[in-house]
Amino acid sequence: MPHKLLNKCCVRTAILIDGERANQGTGVILKHEGKHFVLTAEHCIHGDTGQYRGLDPGNIILEYQTSYDQDVFIPLVLKRIADINERYDWALLEIEDPEMDCDHMDILVGEKFLTEERVYFRGYQGINSAAPRTWDAKVIDLGEDEFKISLTQKTFSQSGTQGAAAAKGLSGSGVFIIRAKTVYLIGHLKSVVGTKALNDDIHCCRATNFKNTLAKSFVDLGDIDNIRLWEKAAEKKITEEDVKSWIENNDRHFNDLLRKTKVLTSDEERAEEMARRRILNFLDREYRNHNISGWGNLISQYNETSKSFEESVRDLYTRTVGSPNEAKDLLRKLEAEFTEHIKDLVGDKSNKQTIELARHKVTWWLMNCSFDFRD
Structure with missing residues (x-):
């Protein structure tokens, strides 16, 4: 169930520039008060240097697959840009109900999580943009507005490809904690460290940055009862x-x-x-x-x-x-x-x-x- 949710909520993003697809990234579907949203990184919409700022929302592409081995992508209908923030690198896009076989209400949003805790993210790499991939990582540093994770089982450096190039396209991927079969979104990918993706470390935006916009209830993962659930899972x-x-x-x-x-x-x-x-x-x-x-x-x-x-x-x-x-x-x-x-x-x-x-x-x-x- 938890990993099925990760699969179902993963979205491929892109924008149209002069009729050509560009700036491919990843997003995650959230549901709140009957409305559906795609959360992604701001630079997946406006570009790394803001070169696409002012883009017509009609040129934003959001799409998903019913299965990783299906070449067909199903488009999501964008209703509006609910909010976008360049400073913290996040964008919240309201979409029409995707009518998927998945209850996105089952994805909770968490805060006050732990260092060394195991996390997961799933996204579309630019070097293989037709198939998403799930990655294992752990939280290694906590900041007020962001946190840093590091890969634990795989590496971005593959077949001579520099890490940052291999990671391109994963920006906007949701970062999740799974405790006692419950899925918590804690943020999303912003950028890897350096062109070589040094130590496979990744900067991530905290979900709390868009707390006021989404107004969704956040779960305190540092609460003593939640810690006990985590201890049990990682015992x-x-x-x-x-x-x-x-x-x-x-x-x-x-x-x-x-x-x-x-x-x-x-x-x-x-x-x-x-x-x-x-x-x-x-x-x-x-x-x-x-x-x-x-x-x-x-x-x-x-x-x-x-x-x-x-x-x-x-x-x-x-x-x-x-x-x-x-x-x-x-x-x-x-x-x-x-x-x-x-x-x-x-x-x-x-x-x-x-x-x-x-x-x-x-x-x-x-x-x-x-x-x-x-x-």
């Missing part, structure tokens, strides 16, 4: 092999943790299992923290508030305990107090994420002896 399972490897490289931390779990239970086998389970959960949370660190300041603020909390309670929670039950109560109290401390920062209504983050940090304190108890 890496931490294995016992990962735990074993970590212990081999961090034996001092593991031994300090094991010493404390042996206070929690006199059963040595159970104590080692408790320590290993804590390590497994710690590594899993560490991996996810790394992946979402590009979203806002959540992880950096979490780390900062953890330091201040640690300083304020270290002496209170470091002591000799008289029994395993006293040690368990002390551990539960610390986890509960820190969970409450970061609750507003995390903003997780279910509290699951908050508890996981609190336990992750408490495990680290057990390993580095910021929180220490002995029998």
Whole structure:
């Protein structure tokens, strides 16, 4: 379903100059409040240097294919240029209902996405303008009005063709994130970096630049619930092999943790299992923290508030305990107090994420002896 949507919403654009097709690009179909639009790059309409500014809208060509292997293109009827912006390089063209076998309402528009997140775009290269192609990439930099992505599986440099030449025609291609089988448009392609498409990096226009014109509801992809969906889709399972490897490289931390779990239970086998389970959960949370660190300041603020909390309670929670039950109560109290401390920062209504983050940090304190108890 998600990739079918990418295929169905892809449009080839061009303009007529003296009766000849020129300036081929790509666009994406959007639907809002019963109206249909094609989003593309401004320079796909006005030219790289604005040489076609003032073009009669009747000379704008918009067309799509029902299947990539069909040579026939079906024209879209342009009603008006809804808005066009040279500074941010976007154009929104209202079209008549294309009556396609596709509900373009299923394409949501997203903002506040993450660095390192996987994205997709689909467009028509000038060197093969009869067949669209889908590309995999990842977000590598975020700016206020644009973002940069880099190809992950293919390259623009092909058969001696310089990258920028091979990429020509892809401008205006929609850039999409797919989370839990839901498609989010986050922007469109503007230009590659340099004539050689350096490192296969591409500058993209943020969808938020046309937010006021389209007035479409934008999904906050940095919202804690949306992050959880993304984590689930991109989840890496931490294995016992990962735990074993970590212990081999961090034996001092593991031994300090094991010493404390042996206070929690006199059963040595159970104590080692408790320590290993804590390590497994710690590594899993560490991996996810790394992946979402590009979203806002959540992880950096979490780390900062953890330091201040640690300083304020270290002496209170470091002591000799008289029994395993006293040690368990002390551990539960610390986890509960820190969970409450970061609750507003995390903003997780279910509290699951908050508890996981609190336990992750408490495990680290057990390993580095910021929180220490002995029998």
